[in-house]
Amino acid sequence: MMTSVLGVLFDGFAYGMLLFLLSVGLSVTLGMMNFVNLAHCTFGMIGGYVTVTLMNSWGWPFLATLPMAFIAAALISVLFERTMFRRLYRATDLDQCLLTIGLVFVSVAVAAFVYGTIQQPVQLPSYLRGSLRVGDLTLGVYRIFLIVFALVVTAALVAALEFTRFGAQVRAAVDNQRMARGLGINVDSAFAITFALGSGLAGLGGALAIDIVGLDPSFALAFLVYVLIVVAVGGLGSIGGTFAAAMLLGISDMAGKYYFPAIGSFLIYLVMISLLMWRPAGIFGRRT
Amino acid sequence: MASVSPAIAGAHEHLESQVRWRTLEVVFWLSTLLPFVVTPNYLVLASQIAITALFALSLDLILGYAGIVSLGHAAFFGFGAYTAGLVAKHGWGEPLSGLLISGIAAGLLGYLMSFIISRFRHLALIMITLGFGLLLLELANSASGLTGGADGLQGVKMWPLFGIFRFDLYGVTAYWYSLIVLFLLFLVSRRLINSPFGLSLRGIRENAVRMRAIGAESRPHIRKIYTISAAMAGVAGATLTQTTETVSLGVLNFERSADILVILILGGAGRLYGGLIGAAIYMIARDWFSGINPQYWYFPIGVLLIAVVLFLPNGILGGLAQLVNSERGQRWFGWLTGPLPWRRNS
Numbered sequence: 001m002m003t004s005v006l007g008v009l010f011d012g013f014a015y016g017m018l019l020f021l022l023s024v025g026l027s028v029t030l031g032m033m034n035f036v037n038l039a040h041c042t043f044g045m046i047g048g049y050v051t052v053t054l055m056n057s058w059g060w061p062f063l064a065t066l067p068m069a070f071i072a073a074a075l076i077s078v079l080f081e082r083t084m085f086r087r088l089y090r091a092t093d094l095d096q097c098l099l100t101i102g103l104v105f106v107s108v109a110v111a112a113f114v115y116g117t118i119q120q121p122v123q124l125p126s127y128l129r130g131s132l133r134v135g136d137l138t139l140g141v142y143r144i145f146l147i148v149f150a151l152v153v154t155a156a157l158v159a160a161l162e163f164t165r166f167g168a169q170v171r172a173a174v175d176n177q178r179m180a181r182g183l184g185i186n187v188d189s190a191f192a193i194t195f196a197l198g199s200g201l202a203g204l205g206g207a208l209a210i211d212i213v214g215l216d217p218s219f220a221l222a223f224l225v226y227v228l229i230v231v232a233v234g235g236l237g238s239i240g241g242t243f244a245a246a247m248l249l250g251i252s253d254m255a256g257k258y259y260f261p262a263i264g265s266f267l268i269y270l271v272m273i274s275l276l277m278w279r280p281a282g283i284f285g286r287r288t
Numbered sequence: 289m290a291s292v293s294p295a296i297a298g299a300h301e302h303l304e305s306q307v308r309w310r311t312l313e314v315v316f317w318l319s320t321l322l323p324f325v326v327t328p329n330y331l332v333l334a335s336q337i338a339i340t341a342l343f344a345l346s347l348d349l350i351l352g353y354a355g356i357v358s359l360g361h362a363a364f365f366g367f368g369a370y371t372a373g374l375v376a377k378h379g380w381g382e383p384l385s386g387l388l389i390s391g392i393a394a395g396l397l398g399y400l401m402s403f404i405i406s407r408f409r410h411l412a413l414i415m416i417t418l419g420f421g422l423l424l425l426e427l428a429n430s431a432s433g434l435t436g437g438a439d440g441l442q443g444v445k446m447w448p449l450f451g452i453f454r455f456d457l458y459g460v461t462a463y464w465y466s467l468i469v470l471f472l473l474f475l476v477s478r479r480l481i482n483s484p485f486g487l488s489l490r491g492i493r494e495n496a497v498r499m500r501a502i503g504a505e506s507r508p509h510i511r512k513i514y515t516i517s518a519a520m521a522g523v524a525g526a527t528l529t530q531t532t533e534t535v536s537l538g539v540l541n542f543e544r545s546a547d548i549l550v551i552l553i554l555g556g557a558g559r560l561y562g563g564l565i566g567a568a569i570y571m572i573a574r575d576w577f578s579g580i581n582p583q584y585w586y587f588p589i590g591v592l593l594i595a596v597v598l599f600l601p602n603g604i605l606g607g608l609a610q611l612v613n614s615e616r617g618q619r620w621f622g623w624l625t626g627p628l629p630w631r632r633n634s
Contacts, residue, residue, distance in 0.1 A: 093411070095597050097357070112584065262430050276419075
């Protein structure tokens with residue numbers, strides 16, 4: 001009994017890490033510009049397909065494809081931001097939702113056209129496969145790798161936001177965009193860079209997610225709901241909140257599917273709605 | 289017609305001028321009868337369009353007029369659809385009372401929901417409506433003893449309408465039925481929108497804070513219109529159940545909520561005919577492309593959405609209205625958008 005609880009906790013933790021990588025960028029950009037970017041998971045999907053293509057058609061090793069997934073997602077996101085998104089920063093929530101959901105639809109169709117609707121296979125290198133036994137517990141090596149990797153990324157993110165000049169500018173812009181502008185901070189360029197970084201992280205998350213949840217064209221829509229739950233519950237612009245919400249969702253989703261398979265996802269939505277009714281700005285959100 | 293500026297004339301006169309039927313509206317409703325004559329093989333599609341149009345109209349009431357964004361409106365559509373299906377399955381196949389029961393049931397659900405909805409705005413509202421829609425879908429999926437789960441509800445049998453008109457395979461009764469339901473509820477919406485209540489809703493959409501400041505508390509208004517909209521969506525869902533005699537989980541899923549949003553935006557939100565025009569274009573286009581893989585179908589829809597947001601912010605009808613309201617447009621088409629010829633001097 002105890003081992004199964006620990007096992008579920010471990011898997012949920014790894015899954016939560018994945019959700020965190022996928023959603024942290026959206027949380028920060030939403031906090032800065034109030035731009036509701038439903039196409040965020042599209043960048044995750046792009047990262048996933050870059051990894052699949054590089055590995056299966058070009059024979060790259062798995063680890064070498066990860067930076068490329070990051071870079072490709074970041075570059076494409078900048079292209080979108082410059083050509084489309086920036087025209088809608090002052091538009092209504094609804095217009096932003098519609099434009100970005102339009103992008104999701106297009107990306108799903110393009111992915112289905114290029115790669116087909118089947119799940120994409122990846123062959124992990126042998127040192128990431130298999131599992132470790134700790135006492136009675138069996139831990140997947142890939143999940144350990146995922147947790148360590150995501151923790152390193154998180155530490156780097158927090159450090160960059162806390163201790164660099166750019167990080168200070170981003171925090172200022174999240175706290176009060178107009179005031180930051182008034183103090184001479186170039187919020188637009190800070191936002192563009194943050195947007196690229198956040199989308200790059202989503203791309204990374206998408207690439208890392210292939211082995212856990214698979215990759216097919218519906219990725220951009222299927223994960224959108226999870227990412228939105230994490231962002232809304234965690235509170236906009238709060239990295240700590242996003243982390244906590246991602247862990248909460250990851251673990252409760254795993255536990256729900258394991259212990260109550262029939263009503264697992266039902267519980268998730270119920271918890272989300274109750275949390276939002278209790279604190280509309282998220283657990284750690286400060287603004288309403 | 290010298291249009292009376294609403295700023296000069298009183299609010300009452302303005303509302304009255306809006307209530308008058310225009311030539312184009314009469315032409316529009318007459319043309320909905322064309323499928324009986326011109327395309328009798330497509331009456332099933334025509335009834336689907338009428339049902340979708342009713343659903344879009346219900347969303348228009350809250351989104352277009354009161355400014356409440358909803359990503360989960362299929363919840364009420366599906367609730368009405370399942371209610372109608374369950375009522376018919378358990379031995380009461382009379383269509384009209386089934387429609388009424390479903391509308392009331394969905395309206396009650398909407399009334400309960402409206403207490404939550406009216407408290408939130410922005411991202412929290414989007415997430416709550418989305419979550420509520422998914423919640424209901426999961427509920428219907430797991431309560432398979434009641435709803436049939438993923439297999440859909442089997443054994444829905446409708447009695448003939450008024451005991452005479454059977455729901456036939458060609459959709460003749462189905463189209464009459466859904467068209468009349470659509471028309472009646474359209475009349476209700478039209479009356480509602482052009483009432484002082486409708487004006488307050490538009491005020492709330494434009495600036496909820498200021499509406500409170502001038503003494504019009506927004507929450508009761510939002511609760512009212514949300515309940516009405518939910519009931520209408522439920523009736524639309526029930527009509528679908530009764531005309532097709534099946535219910536599947538598809539009536540509740542996210543794609544249906546997203547599609548109806550697309551339809552409304554495409555046609556033009558905040559215009560009574562926006563959802564109707566949008567539904568016709570969308571459904572005909574989908575029927576046209578139905579041969580291709582459904583995943584590719586989202587490509588043109590996505591491109592269309594992006595184009596509408598970037599270039600046509602008020603939808604197709606908004607774009608057309610801009611053309612017609614220009615000086616040349618008034619000279620050519622003014623007779624269409626004006627009141628009926630024989631009422632012109634009244």
